[in-house]
Amino acid sequence: MINLPRGTQDLLPEQTQKWQYVEEQFKALCHTYNYKEIRTPIFEHTELFQRGVGDTTDIVQKEMYTFKDRGDRSLTLRPEGTASVVRAFVQHKMFGNPTQPTKLFYIGPMFRYERPQQGRMRQFVQFGVEALGSADPAIDAEVMALAMNLYQTLGLKSLKLVVNSLGDNESRANHREALVNHFEPHAHELCSDCQLRLQKNPLRILDCKKDKDHPSMKTAPSILDHLNNYSKTYFEQVKAYLDQMGIEYVVDQNLVRGLDYYNHTAFEIMSNAEGFGSITTLSGGGRFNGLVEDLGGPETPGIGFALSVERLLMALEAESVILPIDEALDCYFVALGEKAEKKAVELVYTLRNAGIQVDKDYQGKKFKAQFKAADRLKAKYVVILGDEELENNVVNVKEMSTGKQEQVKIDEIDSTLKRFVQGGIS
C-alpha cells in the first residue's frame, strides 16, 4: 500500500463539506470588501522567493520545497502567497489598471518542508488578500477588519488582534543601529541563533524564545521609539481607524514577522481557545511597501494578510462551533421487485432532471435495508415503488420526519416531489 507523503493530508467528504463552507464564507466576504480572486501557479522560479521573501528568513533557508525540472531550472513550491501575487501584479502591469488600489484575494495550497505537527503541515492551505497601490492607513485597517470579520462571521470568540509598526526604512535603520549597540555587549550571553541574528537581522532577536528572559531583552530599544514622524503618524492613524470601527487590538512592540518584506503595519490574529495546542497564530500580515519595486515594478505600496485554513478549522473545533452544513438528502428511492427496480432507474433520472437530490440502492438490498439506508442518509422523503404501485401508475411518498405518506401519480412525480421538498408534504 502506498500512503500519502509526509505532512500532507487527504480531505474526505466529511471534511470537505467544512472546507467548502469556510471557502464560501471567505469568498463572500471578499466580495463585500470588493477583493477579486487571483490564481497563480503553485510553483515559481526559486529566485522569486529568495528575493521576495528574503534570503535570511527561515522559510528560504530551510523550509522551501525546491527542485530542478527537466530543463535544469530551479523551481520552488510556493511557501506563501504574497511573492507570487506581486510577481503577477508586476508581470501583468496591473499597476496600470484604471482602478487602484488593486485588491486581490487568493485561496490555495502552500508548501513548507517542516516536521509536521499540530497545525503545521508540509502542504497547507491559505486564504489571503493583498491590496496594492495605496499607502492610506485606512486600507491597513480594512485588511485587518476583513480578517477579523471572517473569524467572527464563522463564530469564533477567543480572538486577539496584535498590531505593531516596523516603521519605514529610515526608522528601521535607526532601530537596527540601536539594537546592535544594545545587544553587542551581551552578544556572548545570547543563544547562537541570536548571535547570527545580530549580524543579519537584529530585529528578530526580539522574538527569540530562548533569550526572552535575558535582562537585555527588557531594556531593548523599542521600534516604536525609533519611528520617524511619518511612520509614527501612520501607525497612529491605523490604530485610530481600528478604534473607529470598534475593533479591539493590543499593541505588541515585540511582534516581528518572519518575512523580510514587511514594514510599517504588522499584525497577527491569535486564538486564546482552550485545547488549541502550542499553536496560537491563526493569521498574520502586514505592509510591504518596496516589495513591488524589489520585484521589478514601479514604486507601489502594498498590504495583505494570510490565514491558515487548517488552523481556522482547528479553532472552530476548539470552540465547538457547529457549522451550518446541511447533510440531509432530499429523497431516497426505494424499489421492490424486478420490474419496479428497472422503473426506478428511470424515475430517479426524472427527479434529478427536476433538480431534486435523489439517491437509490445499488447493493441489492432488501426492502427494509433500503429504508435503513434512507434513514442513515437522513433522507427527507422516501419514494416507494412496488408491484402494486407500478400497476396503478403511482408511487408512495413518505415524509420521514412525520411518517406521513401520500400516493402520487407517476406522471406528476417530479412536480409533486419538488413541492414537498420545498414546503412539506401538506
Next chain:
RNA sequence: GCGGUCGUGGCGAAGUGGUUAACGCACCGGAUUGUGGUUCCGGCAUACGUGGGUUCGAUCCCCACCGGUCGCCCCA
C-alpha cells in the same frame, strides 16, 4: 534538523516467548416475504508498520528503518 511517545481487522481497543489473537463499534442477514428505532439471534474480515537479529519457537525481547502524534526551532 532535535527530543518524547506510539504503531494489533474499516474504526476503537485488550493481550501473550508456545495449539483457533479477546472484546466493542461498524457492516450484512434473520426474528418481522412491502416501511426507519430498540431488542434478540446469527454472520463478517488478507489484523500484530517494514526489515534484520536473539530463540527450538517472536505480535511480545533487541537493533535499524518507515510512519503517526506531541513538543522544540520557526511560522500560517
